[in-house]
Amino acid sequence: MNVSQEAAAEATFAREGSLPRVPLPTLEASCERFLAWCAPLLTAEERAATEAEVTAFLRPGGPGRTLHAALEEYDATEGVHSWLDTFWPYRYLGRRDRIALNANFFFLFQDTGQGQLDRAAGLVAGALHYKRQLDEGLIAQVEQRGVPQSMVQNAYLFSTTRIPGVPLDTVRAPYSDQEPGPSTARHIVVFFRGTMFRLDVVGPDGVPHSLDEIEAGLRAVTKADVHTADEDRAGHLTTMARAEWAAARASLVDGHPGNARTLDDIETALFCVCLEDFSPEDTQTACDELLHGDRGNRWFDKAVSFVVYEDGRAGINVEHCELDGTTILSFTDALLGTPPEEHSIRSGARSQGEPVPRPLAFELDAPLRAQVRSAAEAFAAYGNDTATRTVSFGDFGSTAAKALGVSPDAFVQAAYQLAHQRAKGHLGATYESIATRQYRHGRTEAMRVVTPETPVFVAAMDDPTADRDTRRAAFRAAASAHVTRAKECQAGGAPEQHLWELELIQRRRGGELGIDEQPALYRSPGWLTMRDDYLSTSSAPSENIQYFGFGSTSSKCIGIAYVLLPDRFNLYLSTPRAVAGQMHAFAEHLREAVAELRGLLAD
Known part of the structure; x- marks a missing residue:
């Protein structure tokens, strides 16, 4: 499909550089607002204690001045888009607890009355159409009351996976130095009864399979005579605390060369489709299963996972580190606001022969199987405690x-x-x-x-x-x-993210800046109570x-x-x-x- 010059000029990401920069508040303004914001929740004594710490933080030569000067210098550095560029990775990728239930979020879609495979195929076709438009710069820039909005998060919708690490996680994604430009992946990963399948839904020339063929591929998944034992369902590992999962992932890769290829298939997949073999008893249960349903039928590190129940109800589970609700709303509105048949036609989809699902499996030794079991049990208990x-x-x-x-x-x-x-x-x-x-x-x-x-x-x-x-x-x-x-x-x-980033700068660079200890402001009643x-x-x-x-x-x-x-x-x-x-x-x-x-x- 040729993209006209006019359309290319309106490319999805083209206007990002013309958007205004996030304003960096002055240190005085943030401290003044912080005191005003926390005051209604404090006693007179707590207010006085907090005010004293703010005064110490603000004094000439005090820690606040030094940290803010470092942030101003960073904000003015070439190639930095925003003073929050480092804050976001530390906020999201720095968290060490589990992200399943604690960080990922979900949407439950409106019902359509379709059957499970019909619904799932329609979601796949819609997503493939969106990706094709995104690759060609045809997704129009979102505007709110006439004001253009940042579109960079769209780069993380497809083939994006959070990778556990110590002390920070990382993100594997297209449009990056490691993988420049749009994702070239042609496959999705489909989960059914804890078994993962690679399903190629895009042909070698980049053209999506027809809607009927996608549905046939999904049906083949549900008919496949493959059973993965509970203790072999490695998706459970993505429910672990991040450093533990990082160690388990290293063991996966070290233990068997085929495991690295399986991980690569999962991490580069455009997205996941989780087909469930049950129908939730009510709407609340449908929501709960979208938030923390597991059974080894999820890969919680994947940016986008569509979940489709046996009765055709459907929703999405989203990994939050690079994607916020507003971007996912635009994406799902595009998917759900147009009939699947139309998505398929507009994407240029054509018949290319039914795609054949290929089971994906990990070779697990006894210690890893034990970890899968304990992760599954611990997460089930955590879900039950919610x-x-x-x-x-x-x-x-x-x-x-x-x-x-x-x-x-x-x-x-x-x-x-x-x-x-x-x-x-x-x-x-x-x-x-x-x-x-x-x-x-x-x-x-x-x-x-x-x-x-x-x-x-x-x-x-x-x-x-x-x-x-x-x-x-x-x-x-x-x-x-x-x-x-x-x-x-x-x-x-x-004030909050500004002051929080100053605290993070002290943690990262305190030694070089001559601020060896966390400023007492961050232990004040106001800071602790407000947050x-x-x-x-x-x-x-x-x-x-x-x-x-x-x-x-x-x-x-x-x-x-x-x-x-x-x-x-x-x-x-x-x-x-x-x-x-x-x-x-x-x-x-x-x-x-x-x-x-x-x-x-x-x-």
């Missing part, structure tokens, strides 16, 4: 919120705070992810939701002496403060998905993944099972809070 819940409002959405004269996100975030206060008896640090893709290589910013107006609002709502006007005014003030802070974050004016999540929230608005979800981020945190659309509002909640009662109380109070706030604002 409590989840879906909450759905069929009569409320962003249209209703706007009709009440309030920002939809401000409305639901205020409702979360009121529900949390009533469920637990206090407020707590609340994280909200704010997209900042309008900047070069932009990703997200960390917003802290509890403003000084928040405690005033929740107190007024539960004060029997407060009248309706008082409560309404308190709500309006809290909602307005929320919108103001969200805009600050979008404009690059949030100790009680609620971790993120939104994914799309008509094509039912639910979005992720695991909670601490021992007492409720993860809140929400889909807020004009006519509906769906949430997936997760928390450690030990505190499940608080999550269920929160869900009940949230229902009441939404109704109560609608009533309050309606007149």
